[in-house]
Amino acid sequence: MEFQKDNSFITGRLKSVGFAVKGAFKLITTEHSVMVQSSLAVILIIAGFVFDISREEWMMQILTFGLVLSIESLNTAVEKIADFIHPEFHDRIGFIKDIAAGAVMFAALAAIAVGLLIYVPKFL
Incomplete structure (x- = not known):
């Protein structure tokens, strides 16, 4: 199968979105760390509604989910390429x-800090 570049702006972007959705689905269904992090994101979204967090807290929580899942996705890509090579x-x-995993750890620590800043005051 030969790759053919789609020079049309609209159909090219639609194909790109399709590839991205396919990749996200593969990550969520095959990578255990992404499964765990996605599950935690769902739990914290539910917690956000239960604790009626503010708009700013929602923004920080959503950005944090995106950060962790993005870095974890890049880490997975690095690992797959390294194993292939x-x-x-x-x-x-x-x-x-190890360096790629360290990047995930930095993102996860930031996510934990954001989660603590949002939810600890709700319990106190």
Whole structure:
């Protein structure tokens, strides 16, 4: 199957959106970390309605979900490419994968901080 670029603006964008939806579906249905993070996002969306969080808190919560899921998606892509290029263990590949995982950790820590700032005062 040969790749053919679609030079039409509208149909090209629609195809791009289709590829993005396909990729998001693959992530949510095959990657355990994305499944967990998506589930936590749903739980926190429900919590947002239950605790009637403010507009600003909704914005921070949504941005945080997007950040974590985006970085996790990039981490998954890096891991898949690294495994494709060098399936056996290799120190340099391990180093690259560790760095990508570290990026996810930074995003997750930021998400935890945002969650604590939003929800701890609701319990106090």
